[in-house]
Amino acid sequence: MIALNVDTGLLDTAHKELQRLLDGRPLVTAERFTTALRTSYTGPAGIEALRPALAIGCYPAWAPALPGAVVAAEDRTRTRSVAERHGRLPRIRHDVPPHLIALNRPPVISAWYATGRLRELAAPDGTVAAIDGELRDKVEAKPVFDQLLRAAEVPAAVRIPCVHVDHLPELGELQRAVGTATVVVQAGVTSGGRGTVFVAGQDDMSRAARLLGPFRVAAFVDGWSSNTTVLSVPDEHGGVRTYVDRPSHKSVGVAALGIGPAKSAGNDWSRPWPAAAAALIVESAQRIAAWAWRRYGMAGLFGLDAILTPDGRLFLNEINWRNQGTTEVSAVNQQLRGLPPFIAAHLTVMLGGRVDWLGNADDFNTDTLTRATQAGGPFYVKARLCHPAPASIAPGYGSGVYRLGPDDRLHRLRVGAHPADADTDRHEVLMANLPGPDIVCHPGAEIATIEGVTSGQPRPFDGPDSASALTRRVHTALHELFHPRQPEDF
Structure with missing residues (x-):
């Protein structure tokens, strides 16, 4: 088990x-996940x-990460599938109000971003x-990303060549405009790789045409995808203090793990970064945080996605101003520094409180450059x-x-419920969010x-789109635990 040595006074x-x-x-x-925030309250x-x-979500919780109460769509449907994952809130809309009433106090709801449905709850x-949510839509809209970078005065060297069009022209015209044979078409305000299509031929172009414009069409940049978690905190002088976490290496579209094109297979913060590229990430994040505060009064957590090329150059390709899929495990980076996680500060900012446990932001970011x-x-x-075909995990x-x-x-x-509960250097891993043996999992469903x-060493990924040998062995062994279910079983 990895020692975190977090300062108990700061906690x-x-x-x-x-x-x-x-x-x-x-x-x-x-x-x-009904165990959202678990790396911050377990371990x-x-x-x-x-x-x-109370936790409201898709999958049930497990000890020691149990919230006080749980409303999970899977408890009702007994099914895991892509469709069930995306339709979780409507399926439990009648189950949630009684639990909220039982709390007997007005709730404080933590979520990725505020929506009308959450406000109703x-x-x-x-x-x-x-x-x-509407402010998030303005900032995250893919077609305006380059305008955002220019407005924030982010260095030109990190901007990817691109064009903006309301309607997609012929592929050849786009290739000439951005200078690469493969182009990246993006549209809308989406997450998880949705709204992004890599276009190398007419079949890809047909898929891209199904998106709703306007479009950002960018040059394809070969290299590692990456995510960096950033926290901005209002200061005493009318600005913000910006704390930048170390950047990750993200593998994308790993078919061996069942991950489709343009979709993340996960993130690894154990692989070193070039110092110059890490410094550009920190500078860019600081400029974007300062701009968002001036322009919209926005503070709190956000993520900055980038591509690191084989020769060490950095290009920014997306911003996500909200909690993300990376938020849970990236919190361990702050704990390894001896600090409470960013999510504690984010909720404090959202509730109008004071964050005075992260120390000086410049010192934090200098340490980031060393750790990266x-x-x-x-x-x-x-x-x-x-x-x-559909399958279920064996009991136990x-x-x-x-x-x-x-x-x-x-x-x-x-x-276990915290990544540090597992000694990965001895081939231990935490398997989180496994289904119960009575749950029917359909092809493509999240199983862990x-x-x-x-x-x-060992590392989870070998390259920008490939899993390591250990990860593939673990993934294969995980699938050995699943057995086919017959149609009459569900």
């Missing part, structure tokens, strides 16, 4: 400020104020502690069901810490998140 400070801001109101999470550096009184006196060039850190890998394989044995089988060792903390 206590963050805990007390959150308690003060909540003032007895129950914290409620509304995310896909060796937990902040109990971040353990939700919080009504009449509750609070949605998240960035406004060193090996070691957390990671997560997404696992999708690759079987061709709940979420927790597993070891891959010499027999290439997964052996459950103990309970494979997590851990490593000193740098």
